[in-house]
Amino acid sequence: MSPTGQLARAKVTHTAGTHFDASAWLYVTLTLEDFGAVGDGLADDTEAINRALVSAYPVLGNQSATYRVTSEIKMKNGSDVDFQGAIIRPDFAAQPQALSVILIAGASSAESSASNCRIENCKIIATNQKNVKFGIEVYGATTAAKPANILIRGVVTKNCDKGGIFLNTCTAIRIVDCINDGGNRAIGVGATKSHSDTTDVLVQGCSSKNSLSFCFQTYYGSAIQLVGNVGDGSKQRSADFSIITVDRSRDVSVMANSCTNSPEAQIYVTGASGVNVTGNIVSGGAHGIHVCCNFEAEEDAAIREARNISVTGNITSSHAVSDVLINGVQQAVVSANAMRGTACSLRVQDTIRRQDSMQMNTRDFSAVGNVGSAEFQASIESPSAAPSTIALAANRFTGWTGWDRRFSGLDVINTEYRLGGNQLTQIGAIKYDDVAGPSAIREFRFADETANHGFVEQVDSGRINYINAETSKSLLTMHISNSDGARGIEVLPNGGGIYLHSPDGTRFKVSVANDGEIKVARSTS
DSSP, X not given: OOTTSOOEEEEOOOOTTSOOOGGGEXXXXXXXXXXXXXXXXXXXXXXXXXXXXXXXXXXXXXXXXXXXXXXXXXXXXXXXXXXXXXXXXXXXXXXXXXXXXXXXXXXXXGGGSOOSEEEEEEEEEOSSOTTBOEEEEEEOSSGGGOOEEEEEEEEEEESOSSEEEEEESOEEEEXXXXXXXXXXXXXXXXXXXXXXXXXXXXXXXXXXXXXXXXXXXXXXXXXXXEESOEEEOTTOSSTTOOSEEEESOEEEEEESOEEEOOSSEEEEEESOXXXXXXXXEEESSSEEEEEEOOTTOTXXXXXXXXXXXXXXXXXXXXXXXXXXXXXSEEEEEEESOEEOOSXXXXXXXXXXXXXXXXXXXXXXXXXXXXXXXSEEEEEEEOOTTSOEEEXXXXXXXXXXXXXTOGGGOXXXXXXXXXXXXXXXXXXXXXXXXXXXXXXXXXXXXXXXXXXXXXXXXXEETTEEEEEOTTTOOBOOEEEEEOTTSOEEEEXXXXXXXXXXXXXXXXXXXXXXXXXXXXXXXXXXX
């Protein structure tokens, strides 16, 4: 191509052994019209465009043209077309089955696969959705002959029934600066249940609105990057969908995206591993970022698991249930996020499938350096054979006023909590369940005489010191209750003593003499 990117290059025959003359290279303009396209929106331009795509040179469209096509436009190996902003209008009403407008397909051999292709700057407008599947479909018939090295840039898709762009069994794909309006989904990256089928995909700077289901979805893909995309889920038809879904995929980066108004989760990661969710801005819906296991993957227990997940540097706001929800995940880190929701900032829990009580446990989780305007919740019941560690460090969460709101409790079974440097303001109850079962519940409540229930944790030489988060007074009163809620032990601050409560409510003071003798006496105060 010429330096301007608008000319195709043709070579004049050069005899070997003679002096090479640069003037032997000529630049000519090849357009779709040179191959018979009309571009008036009425004539059928399908065959003309397909003839152009098998030429050896880059081809240009006409910016003011509307190319009507009645069947698929089929990219071939090395096809290179810049439509210059032209409209492609599919008219598939006479087709017996749904077709994609542009097909980049692999064939029975690697030589005949459509690889090393470029398509740029077109508007695929489906005014009648009948039989229109995807705007662009990249599909490999076999893993040995899958399309590779494809650039799709500056493409607008509108009202394509199944979605804007769909990838399945291909590699080295770049989708840049594309826009989707309507249809089932904007951009889908899928495979056939093998993570090696669809690999090395970049989706960057794309936007989606009015999609009925997912905006951006990966399914069984690997080495996928979703970077700098924008999605609005206002038209999604149910709570089963999200703006970005990473489903049973491996090694995925979800970075610097803007996701809003999906009714459920804005970013949903399920049954995936090696996922990095970083620097995204999400708002609206039930959850900001939801990471969980996937019970649908019946055929492979490893695929059901979600593991090695990083959620870092995101901004979340205006979520009805939680900013970040982690359930049934192993080895996850949530760090340096700004959580601005009003319900729950960070929730960590196990996942139990109701119909058969199948359970996936959250294990080895850490939260570091997060700031949340709401509460922190945890409900972990790790089996004794696989104990969990939950580490919280340098976080600041603001919770409900009053400990009656048990939503901010920590329900712990066989789980080790490592706490350090966290600031938890107006927190409710911290509830510990040990492995002996419900009858062994112990509840710790922290309060002071002004009924403020917040505390700041500070670890010092193995001790955790509690002070009131609002008044900075020394603590506090500690109540240890039994499973029926009756108070069992009461610890008063500033040397006020330890008191025991009998089942009938009688209060006894415990004191220790210098010789170590313990005395218990009925309290009159």
